[in-house]
Amino acid sequence: MSTTAQPKRNTWQREAVRAALAEARGFVSAQQLHQRLRDGGSTIGLATVYRGLAGLAESGEADSLQSPDGENLFRSCSTQGHHHHLICRSCGETRELEARVVEEWAQRVGAEHGFTDMEHVVDLFGICANCRASRGAAGA
Amino acid sequence: MSTTAQPKRNTWQREAVRAALAEARGFVSAQQLHQRLRDGGSTIGLATVYRGLAGLAESGEADSLQSPDGENLFRSCSTQGHHHHLICRSCGETRELEARVVEEWAQRVGAEHGFTDMEHVVDLFGICANCRASRGAAGA
DNA sequence: CCGTTTGTTGCGAACGATTCTCATGAGTAA
DNA sequence: TTACTCATGAGAATCGTTCGCAACAAACGG
Ligand SMILES: [Mn+2]
Ligand SMILES: [Mn+2]
Ligand SMILES: [Zn+2]
Ligand SMILES: [Zn+2]
Numbered sequence: 001m002s003t004t005a006q007p008k009r010n011t012w013q014r015e016a017v018r019a020a021l022a023e024a025r026g027f028v029s030a031q032q033l034h035q036r037l038r039d040g041g042s043t044i045g046l047a048t049v050y051r052g053l054a055g056l057a058e059s060g061e062a063d064s065l066q067s068p069d070g071e072n073l074f075r076s077c078s079t080q081g082h083h084h085h086l087i088c089r090s091c092g093e094t095r096e097l098e099a100r101v102v103e104e105w106a107q108r109v110g111a112e113h114g115f116t117d118m119e120h121v122v123d124l125f126g127i128c129a130n131c132r133a134s135r136g137a138a139g140a
Numbered sequence: 141m142s143t144t145a146q147p148k149r150n151t152w153q154r155e156a157v158r159a160a161l162a163e164a165r166g167f168v169s170a171q172q173l174h175q176r177l178r179d180g181g182s183t184i185g186l187a188t189v190y191r192g193l194a195g196l197a198e199s200g201e202a203d204s205l206q207s208p209d210g211e212n213l214f215r216s217c218s219t220q221g222h223h224h225h226l227i228c229r230s231c232g233e234t235r236e237l238e239a240r241v242v243e244e245w246a247q248r249v250g251a252e253h254g255f256t257d258m259e260h261v262v263d264l265f266g267i268c269a270n271c272r273a274s275r276g277a278a279g280a
Numbered sequence: 281c282c283g284t285t286t287g288t289t290g291c292g293a294a295c296g297a298t299t300c301t302c303a304t305g306a307g308t309a310a
Numbered sequence: 311t312t313a314c315t316c317a318t319g320a321g322a323a324t325c326g327t328t329c330g331c332a333a334c335a336a337a338c339g340g
């Protein structure tokens with residue numbers, strides 16, 4: 001590395017994004033968050049929300065994933081370090097997961113096939129107990 | 141269901157997409173496949189390739205996934221039933237994977253959290269031996 | 281073989297999420 | 311406060327994908 005990681009300035013915008021994300025119950029898109037901020041009276045710009053979320057994701061303060069229709073979703077992430085999520089398809093309720101087994105499996109499989117620089121996408125989706133209860137016999 | 145699934149017509153375009161996808165080694169994007177077809181002398185349109193791939197994916201003849209940068213990738217899928225993939229980020233080379241461990245983990249975790257109707261997304265990405273070799277000391 | 285019917289194609293326009301450009305604004309340190 | 315920079319915001323630009331629609335061509339009956 002040659003770049004000397006410049007210090008980030010403190011702006012109310014950065015903090016607003018962090019706060020708004022923390023208030024969100026589950027995963028939200030940049031656009032959703034921007035809308036909520038605007039609805040709350042903020043004058044923050046969309047690009048800034050994108051930049052803020054990218055920053056939070058990069059620093060590990062937020063977790064991100066791609067929704068099935070290609071949007072990037074973010075969530076304020078309490079758990080330190082790498083982990084995965086179990087998400088309710090209906091209400092967005094999210095549980096953070098540790099997956100030692102999966103991590104090891106991913107590494108091992110990669111190695112066995114001669115692959116390096118491994119990354120993996122592991123997300124679980126389902127219907128939470130709450131949603132199941134309130135939907136009952138509605139079923140497909 | 142009330143829609144009576146209209147019969148699909150046989151066109152050389154549809155077959156061309158199927159064939160091109162079969163020839164592709166790993167996952168390819170619609171644009172890549174379109175380019176290869178054009179390079180091969182075909183006059184097929186881009187939209188038609190998109191439509192063809194969507195059809196193959198829907199009928200289960202092809203597998204699809206989102207690349208980390210948001211592109212939809214497709215692959216002619218031989219393996220029957222549920223499975224996962226290890227994909228080279230550089231050349232698209234793909235290995236089909238069985239992941240008993242992961243399947244069990246996913247089921248168990250879902251159950252432990254009271255979730256039902258579990259689904260999961262599990263994809264591994266890396267750089268294959270070939271690509272690593274041919275890139276060598278090129279570095280970032 | 282011919283005409284009718286109607287799904288299919290291909291082109292460019294339209295879309296939508298994200299990124300980029302760049303003039304202006306505001307942290308920071310002196 | 312001043313000067314130096316990075317951050318911001320509005321809109322343009324990207325870019326993958328989908329739409330709209332007129333021309334086309336399978337499928338089918340005669
Ligand atoms: Mn993991
Ligand atoms: Mn699986
Ligand atoms: Zn739920
Ligand atoms: Zn490769």
